[in-house]
Amino acid sequence: MTNPTDAAKPVRWLTFRDHDPDFLNLKYVYPVLSRRMQGISIGINLNTNNACNWACAYCQVPGLHRGDAPEVNLPLLEAELKGLLDNPALSPMIPPDTPETMRQIRDIAFSGNGEPTSSPQFVEAIEIARRQRDTHGLEIPLVLITNGSLMRRSEVQAGVKALAEAGGVVWFKVDRLLPASMKRINGISYKPEQIQGRLDIACSLAKVWLQTCWVAWDGQPPGAEDEGAYLEFVARNAHQIEGVHLYGLARPSLQPEAPHLTALNETQMTEWANKIRATGVKVQISI
Numbered sequence: 001m002t003n004p005t006d007a008a009k010p011v012r013w014l015t016f017r018d019h020d021p022d023f024l025n026l027k028y029v030y031p032v033l034s035r036r037m038q039g040i041s042i043g044i045n046l047n048t049n050n051a052c053n054w055a056c057a058y059c060q061v062p063g064l065h066r067g068d069a070p071e072v073n074l075p076l077l078e079a080e081l082k083g084l085l086d087n088p089a090l091s092p093m094i095p096p097d098t099p100e101t102m103r104q105i106r107d108i109a110f111s112g113n114g115e116p117t118s119s120p121q122f123v124e125a126i127e128i129a130r131r132q133r134d135t136h137g138l139e140i141p142l143v144l145i146t147n148g149s150l151m152r153r154s155e156v157q158a159g160v161k162a163l164a165e166a167g168g169v170v171w172f173k174v175d176r177l178l179p180a181s182m183k184r185i186n187g188i189s190y191k192p193e194q195i196q197g198r199l200d201i202a203c204s205l206a207k208v209w210l211q212t213c214w215v216a217w218d219g220q221p222p223g224a225e226d227e228g229a230y231l232e233f234v235a236r237n238a239h240q241i242e243g244v245h246l247y248g249l250a251r252p253s254l255q256p257e258a259p260h261l262t263a264l265n266e267t268q269m270t271e272w273a274n275k276i277r278a279t280g281v282k283v284q285i286s287i
């Protein structure tokens with residue numbers, strides 16, 4: 001591999017669009033330049049087999065298939081995270097015109113090629129992230145990006161509790177409430193009360209943001225029924241969530257459903273965000 005400390009000949013620059021977990025040829029840990037975080041987010045990918053228990057139409061994981069995360073080599077995960085936070089390779093990967101404020105590490109996010117809570121070593125991985133963050137004196141949050149589906153498992157709850165004790169936050173995926181719409185967008189369907197039950201558990205353990213992907217299908221934005229069900233759900237949960245992260249199609253889907261999806265324009269996203277805000281919650285948009 002090219003010497004990553006050679007700023008004149010970088011292997012590859014970090015970009016907003018490049019969220020490839022193989023970025024530095026590490027197995028579990030990867031940096032991304034995050035517009036959302038206005039800086040660098042260190043991603044931890046426990047699903048190195050590209051397996052998820054959902055199959056979202058917009059998913060950017062190549063070769064996505066159903067399943068759980070494999071056994072994690074915890075010493076290797078810790079060594080990779082330590083190596084990246086020690087930082088000899090990271091800063092030269094950032095394009096030279098990147099403002100200084102964007103060069104800071106903003107969070108450590110469990111966000112990989114599948115559902116992170118399906119890892120049999122989810123709790124241990126949280127502990128590693130916490131330990132390395134604290135050892136490096138970083139005052140940054142840990143973030144769990146999850147579809148929330150396994151929140152009833154006691155070991156997942158233990159991991160979320162550990163995350164919260166480490167000052168972490170949960171991003172809980174809720175794209176659609178109507179079962180048929182959820183089936184189309186997420187490849188799985190739950191009854192709204194099942195989603196509510198899992199969200200209640202997450203909110204009892206940690207600070208929770210909803211994360212919602214809002215896109216058109218065959219050129220049609222989500223209809224009035226989808227909007228109504230979503231707004232009713234958010235209003236009902238306004239007292240227990242931190243807010244909503246609303247995002248569109250920042251990067252192309254790598255799934256067979258990709259031809260059906262198109263991004264909504266800025267005006268449509270802003271209007272939708274304002275409707276959500278009217279329920280009394282904060283909304284952050286990434287388009």
Ligand code: SF4
Binds near residue numbers: 052054059060064114
């Ligand atoms: S939950 Fe996440 S990883 Fe799983 S299919 Fe959906 S977008 Fe992909």
